[in-house]
Amino acid sequence: MKKDLSLVNKTFRSIQKIIPFILAIAFIFIVWQIGAMISNNATLLPGPTVVMKTFLEFIVSGEAIEHTVASLLRIVLAWVLSAFIAIPIGVIMGRIALLEKLLHPVIELIRPISPLAWIPLAVLWFGIGLSGKVFVIVIASLFPILLNTISGIKGVNPILLKAGQSFGFSQLRITTRICLPAAMPTIVTGLRISFGSAWMAIIAAEMVASRSGLGYMINDGMEILRPDIVIMGMVIIGVVGFLFDAVFRHIEKLMGYSL
Numbered sequence: 001m002k003k004d005l006s007l008v009n010k011t012f013r014s015i016q017k018i019i020p021f022i023l024a025i026a027f028i029f030i031v032w033q034i035g036a037m038i039s040n041n042a043t044l045l046p047g048p049t050v051v052m053k054t055f056l057e058f059i060v061s062g063e064a065i066e067h068t069v070a071s072l073l074r075i076v077l078a079w080v081l082s083a084f085i086a087i088p089i090g091v092i093m094g095r096i097a098l099l100e101k102l103l104h105p106v107i108e109l110i111r112p113i114s115p116l117a118w119i120p121l122a123v124l125w126f127g128i129g130l131s132g133k134v135f136v137i138v139i140a141s142l143f144p145i146l147l148n149t150i151s152g153i154k155g156v157n158p159i160l161l162k163a164g165q166s167f168g169f170s171q172l173r174i175t176t177r178i179c180l181p182a183a184m185p186t187i188v189t190g191l192r193i194s195f196g197s198a199w200m201a202i203i204a205a206e207m208v209a210s211r212s213g214l215g216y217m218i219n220d221g222m223e224i225l226r227p228d229i230v231i232m233g234m235v236i237i238g239v240v241g242f243l244f245d246a247v248f249r250h251i252e253k254l255m256g257y258s259l
Helices: 002-039 047-059 063-095 097-110 115-126 130-154 159-164 171-208 216-221 226-256
Strands: none
Touching: 002 047, 002 063, 047 063, 047 226, 063 097, 063 130, 063 171, 063 216, 063 226, 115 130, 115 171, 130 171, 159 171, 171 216, 171 226, 216 226
């Protein structure tokens, strides 16, 4: 009886979590449909049914999957590269105050520059191939990971550090055994934020310099006056971004972080 009640409670909680998203999607579709009916011009604002028809055509032809996979592969490659660069540097800067003081002004000078401003240089330096887009994404995703890593390392409880010293731990062992695990929740948050930044940057980069990807697909739809393709690309971006954010949240829960 208790097990059945527990199962019912879990099911009810799951439904409660899903309902807001269903209502949000329904609201968007209703407003969208009303706007399409008011405009009464499919070349300006096509309705949901028109976009859905276009989406099914692109799924059947394989174009939607091809462009989505192309964007995701570029993002994952650059995001992993950013993590490999930012986390070690962030740990060192968090542990060595002098190094942080020296590098902090440089970081704060570069960080406010929009990743979009780097696109012309990326095209000049690397062309419109993979390297240029990876460069732009790294610029976009590097700083959230770096700053969160520094913050996490500096925020480690001093009592834990003193405990490590009292056990005779070396500075390297204190960093790897105490600081990194203690800072991991903050680092994971930085990874999650940086993935969102990377997702926005790749779309912009592909719109300017690419022959594949969701950004290219949206730009192509604009050039041939197909707003249904543009909106379809926007919907795919939103859905994929939402799914990846949900995956990150699930990973955080599995790791015991409540972020």
